[in-house]
Amino acid sequence: MIEIHGLSKTFTDRRGDTVTALDDARLDVAENEFLTLLGPSGCGKTTLLKCIAGLVPYDSGTIEIDGRPIQGPGPDRAMVFQNFALLPWASVVDNVAFGLRLRGVARAEREERARELVATMGLAGFEKKLPGELSGGMQQRVGIARALAVQPQVLLMDEPFGAVDEQTRRLLQEELLALWEEQRPTVVFVTHSMEEAVLLGDRVALMSARPGRVAELVPVDLPRPRARGGGPDRSGVYAELTAYLWDRLREMHEEHRTVRTGAPA
Template sequence: MIEIRELRKTYVGQDGGLVEALHDVDLDVRPNEFLTVLGPSGCGKTTLLKCVAGLIPWDDGDILIDGTPVRGPGPDRSMVFQNFALLPWATVLDNVAFGLRMRGVGRAEREERARVLIKKVGLAGFETKRPGELSGGMQQRVGLARALAVQPQVLLMDEPFGAVDEQTRRLLQEELLSIWEEHRLTVVFITHSMEEAVLLGDRVVLMSARPGQIAEIVPVPLERPRSSDVGALERSGQYVEITAYLWDRLRDMHEEHRPAKAAG
């Protein structure tokens, strides 16, 4: 379980002034939950995720995982980035096994585990290729396999499908659902897409415009497993209703922060 209490984060903006990214964020992520996070651009979604990952410090508040305070990165968490973040000189096999190597796992064991995951994400036969020889969707599959290789309790995903085309995105969503249904990790998934948030999530956390706060948590009562018939799910009344509601809420946030037109 992830517990976030009264989290605040401020950073120095480009003009030298202080910018409050997060203000008194309170959030619980349940064990084995797939939680999606949605909000206006610049609302602090990625900042929140990096705090949970232990990649950046925060000013006030607490983050606990299973009761243990987060003080930095840990073996219980893995992160998948939008920009793939692969080692360009390393093969697919070495990229997937990289985290295991850093943890001192022997070569035979780490390569065996890496090969299993490479097959699971649909890249069997590409073990000796390098990132520059792969499409964007294939690179993101490598990133997902690398994150799963270290067997984390928590998977943190920062718009992982934002840099790929729509068809590839749909395939990756289905693969991720299938993998989650098998492993039941705790997942926190950042997205700009209402449709993606509803398709993947057990609950959707809606964040307010900066400074980021939890505006609302919307439950997604769609049946699981979902990977077997995504098309039927997206045509369901519940899916359409929740997606439309999220868009209405986001549109209202944009309207509230739109500069007023000058009179006259």
């Protein structure tokens, strides 16, 4: 479904230094797969996601979706943002309908579809509210509804639950699982939480920093549906996997520290 080969991307930071975010990264995502992208901060996982979204141009390599190379943002993909990125002046319905409006869907149709999704996300009764009047969890439900409204083949999620409190995060994770298990869109989900990566993903793509690439693909052998009854059993496979991922991440952090201190000043 999504095929990424040899993807490299360098930035120039404020001081004019070149920073390598991605170096020869490769990744395949299967149709209907829920893939979580996990890695230490600064490993380029968000950059990789934004490359797939077509928001960030890359230096070399290819990204193909169903064999077609991507050229900028497209209707086959929709993104959910960490900071929600809702229009503060637009009502819940208008925010959910925003993508449809940009795609030229007629007013009556886009409002109907937006209202349905608002109800699906448990926000019925809040249609006319402004984002500033909603809690963080509700705002992200609007963000998810907006992405689903355009019926994308691929849902790209950039640490979508990173800005909400722990309890809200649990609720949102369960809601997302239920939604995914019902509709089975292809999802690429960036997170810095081992628990979240294991809870949600079919596979966890573990990224390393310097070079920014996928270091390991870890299959998550947890039965679905995982949404019911407060999520899967958190002992057994779940505990083993999160422990393993943390071991790997800690190694990466330590390597990083040695490289830093070992380098001449």
